[in-house]
Amino acid sequence: MPATSLFSCHGADGRRIAWHEFGQPDGRPVVYCHGFPSSGREAALLHQPALALGLRLIAPDRPGYGGSDDLPGRELRDWPADLATLADHLQLERFALLGLSGGGPYAVACAWRLPERLSALVLACPLGPVYRPEVLAAMNPPARASLALARRLPWLAQQVYGGPTPWVLARWPGLVERVRTLNLPPNDLIALAEGENQAILNSTIGDAMALGAPGARRDLHLYTHDWRIPFDAIQAQAPIRIWHGAADATVPAAHGRWYRDHLPGATLTTLPDQGHFSLPIHFGERILGDLLTDD
Template sequence: MTNLTSQQFVLKDGYRLGYAEYGDLHGDPLFYCHGFPASRLEAQIIDAAAKRNRWHLIAVDRPGYGLSDFKPGRCMLDWPDNVAELANALDLSPFSLLGISGGGPYVLACAWKIPAYLRGVGIVNGLGPVYESWAAHDMKWPARLGFGLAKRASWLLPLVYGGIVAQALYWFPRVTQSLLTISAPKADSLVLKRPDIEAFLLASMREALHKGPQGALLDFKLYAHPWGFRLEDIRLKIHLWQGEADATVPASHARYLEKILPSAQAQYFPDEGHFSLPINYMDNILGALKEMQASPELSL
């Protein structure tokens, strides 16, 4: 890894945030919220598109992932303050914000708490409020099991997903990749078999867990409980992109967000999946964010 992809910033509370920079370093700032479990290295997948669209991409490890220190007891609404502090230190405020999959709730937390910092805001195949039973029920059984445990018996999470499971994900990430390919829709299977995409995703997953599973386990718990803010109170424009063939985060999540967010704009792609949509359409997504940042006003 180069210095640009393995940087750290010390927050006022003494904890360290790991971050990476991609794209055009002279372009407009775009902070990136990675998926689950993943890391700042996930953003390498969109590096080329960020360069073409003149975005300066800053991908930040959430606490416990990658180079970021684990913060016991953190809540989802701590994240906007961390991002704002880093943006101020880098002199990159205001900025746009993009989240993918499990990064979606953290984007929404930022839109609720630090709207003055934000310009264009987008979420791709974003996880919905799985603390509500319908949202978890619409997902595959492993996700239902995980979020059910996180909600009702979080003490079991380390037993089920920690230990040997986390070690297997770290030491043998290709096994996970193979399982994703087997159960994925056609569009996802095609992109997951690409050597470049496989390399990016495997590196991101290994980096996510190299300090252990604590960050991912806490994320599991935070997703499965109320996030600390009401979605209907978010007034900033939010653009949603969703693959209709997504077998990981179902399209029902995006439809719910489109309905409950006061100023949401959603675009659905009938044949795209969880991985294929951000890979195949990132130029379109980043282009739309460019247009959004010109008029990010709050809805009335």
């Protein structure tokens, strides 16, 4: 597994914001918004392509994940303030932003709230606004059912991610491997079997559950309720590029098309036969290449 250093700073409210770094330490800064349930350690999957491109991957843990303090009652709209605090601490006036899977919504929130600070924005296999019926309908049946239950019966989600579950998964994150590989396309299975990719993802599950999973529980609630983000009114000052695998069985390619149609100026690249994991693992250098700008 790539070597990582865990850093932290504190916001004006005293909360600890933790982040991991990969790639070139003195390279061009790229902030990475991790998936669900996960942590900033997920960016280790892109360590080698970031090195090749001379990029410094800065991957913060969202509140309630890994080393970051929880923020009860937070909304998606609050995340840009945390990123601004982190960027100020690191003395980054502008930075590129990558949102992968469940980190996609948080990256979009930053395009809305921090347009002047983003030099480029890429969404990779981004989760769409599943509180909208037409977006939820594109999910596979098990995911659609679980998200619908999380919306209608929020207490059930608290039970699933509460009780002994976080304790068990924090100690044995490898238990998730069987669930992760269910019904995946061939290219996803190949990508996950390579090197330490499964171990990296297992470590992020441990991070997500380490504090009793408050971040995961809050995210599940937030994903399934109105994000209160005015998609059509976002005036990004940087290009927005979307990548999606046509064979993605976790977040369907229809979500990438939804963002393309609702984010002004966004462009979409769809790769045939690629899934949710093979897309960033096998095409990481191409995806990160879209974040290279002249400023």
